Amino acid sequence: MLDFSRFLPAQLCTWMLADFGARVIRIENPRELEKLSSAFNLGGLSAAQRERAKAAETLARNKESIVVDLGHASASEILRPLLRDASVLVEDYRPGVLDGLGLGRDLVQQVNPGLHYCSVTFAGQTGPYRSKPGHDQLALALSGVLSRVGENADRPSFPNVPVADVITGLNAALGVLIAHIGERHDRQGRAIDISMLDSAMTFSAWFLARNPDPANVPQRGSHRVDCGIWRTRDGKFICTTNIEPRFWVRFCKAIGREEFAGMQHDAAQWCEMRASIERAIAARDLVEWLAIFERQDVQAEPVNDFHEALGNPHLIERGTVMSLPHEDEPVVQIGNPVRLTGTATCVRRLGEIPGASTSTVLEEFGFTSGQIAAFFEAGAIGARSE
Numbered sequence: 001m002l003d004f005s006r007f008l009p010a011q012l013c014t015w016m017l018a019d020f021g022a023r024v025i026r027i028e029n030p031r032e033l034e035k036l037s038s039a040f041n042l043g044g045l046s047a048a049q050r051e052r053a054k055a056a057e058t059l060a061r062n063k064e065s066i067v068v069d070l071g072h073a074s075a076s077e078i079l080r081p082l083l084r085d086a087s088v089l090v091e092d093y094r095p096g097v098l099d100g101l102g103l104g105r106d107l108v109q110q111v112n113p114g115l116h117y118c119s120v121t122f123a124g125q126t127g128p129y130r131s132k133p134g135h136d137q138l139a140l141a142l143s144g145v146l147s148r149v150g151e152n153a154d155r156p157s158f159p160n161v162p163v164a165d166v167i168t169g170l171n172a173a174l175g176v177l178i179a180h181i182g183e184r185h186d187r188q189g190r191a192i193d194i195s196m197l198d199s200a201m202t203f204s205a206w207f208l209a210r211n212p213d214p215a216n217v218p219q220r221g222s223h224r225v226d227c228g229i230w231r232t233r234d235g236k237f238i239c240t241t242n243i244e245p246r247f248w249v250r251f252c253k254a255i256g257r258e259e260f261a262g263m264q265h266d267a268a269q270w271c272e273m274r275a276s277i278e279r280a281i282a283a284r285d286l287v288e289w290l291a292i293f294e295r296q297d298v299q300a301e302p303v304n305d306f307h308e309a310l311g312n313p314h315l316i317e318r319g320t321v322m323s324l325p326h327e328d329e330p331v332v333q334i335g336n337p338v339r340l341t342g343t344a345t346c347v348r349r350l351g352e353i354p355g356a357s358t359s360t361v362l363e364e365f366g367f368t369s370g371q372i373a374a375f376f377e378a379g380a381i382g383a384r385s386e
Contacts, residue, residue, distance in 0.1 A: 012169025060351025
């Protein structure tokens with residue numbers, strides 16, 4: 001699998017598959033590396049800091065990295081044997097960009113007709129928005145999802161986690177796997193068109209199922225009373241999700257508000273009920289409420305910070321939080337969320353500095369040391385990005 005990705009969605013796709021044994025070779029463009037370094041203010045990091053940061057990067061693990069200047073005259077010569085051998089190509093450039101570099105799907109399929117070509121873009125390969133640039137937040141904004149985020153009725157809020165990026169990456173991985181299933185019927189490579197905007201729109205299915213008229217979707221801030229984030233006496237937060245009637249009854253009993261048990265769907269009373277629940281929860285510390293709700297079998301969990309979640313014993317035991325050896329100090333990463341009986345994920349290598357595998361990969365694909373040295377001298381390839 002050849003990975004031309006630069007951003008989270010496509011990188012998540014190839015990481016998911018690499019964890020299950022796919023060989024992923026990242027083709028990193030020095031020009032794009034410079035742009036990303038500037039965008040994320042990485043210029044001040046030392047070489048050692050960059051190496052450790054890359055080793056700690058979950059999405060970079062199990063991937064080999066080579067640096068190739070895609071605009072160089074020798075790029076096609078360098079990449080041709082890799083393209084001929086690959087089964088999947090994943091890229092996240094705007095439509096038409098790779099065509100101009102001789103790496104578009106039609107040109108690549110002439111080299112390898114069986115190659116699945118997965119393109120991850122903001123708005124897709126077709127339609128009036130196909131050339132628009134955009135990141136996670138714009139996909140959420142256009143899809144209507146952003147209008148639902150937050151409890152402030154006056155204005156929407158950013159979720160501050162890459163919701164559209166993640167679901168897009170998962171859809172890309174799904175698309176690659178479905179394309180492979182299609183190989184049972186023919187040997188033709190497929191174009192896999194994955195859009196962040198399309199992916200974000202899938203969240204609308206839930207609202208449409210409950211509100212046939214989209215104009216009547218409840219306004220942001222009009223939350224059900226059986227779900228909530230509540231502040232405890234010690235200033236911490238607890239989240240409850242007691243939507244099923246039996247859980248709602250248990251919750252009301254646990255907080256001493258049994259009179260609310262029959263009022264779960266009485267929207268006219270929600271405001272007063274929420275205020276009463278807030279006062280009840282504020283009377284005890286978080287640890288006390290967790291113990292009470294555990295005994296009563298109520299759906300309730302603490303609102304963890306990221307560092308607290310990384311120390312959660314359940315997640316550590318399942319391997320969702322992993323501590324991996326690296327030089328003098330281990331790095332913490334996130335385990336693959338997909339679990340299959342008889343098929344385990346494996347960490348074969350930590351993320352490596354861009355270009356760390358350039359020479360070894362090109363030697364494997366038939367280039368001599370002299371040819372590789374000439375490519376380096378001409379600026380067509382790079383060893384690493386310092």
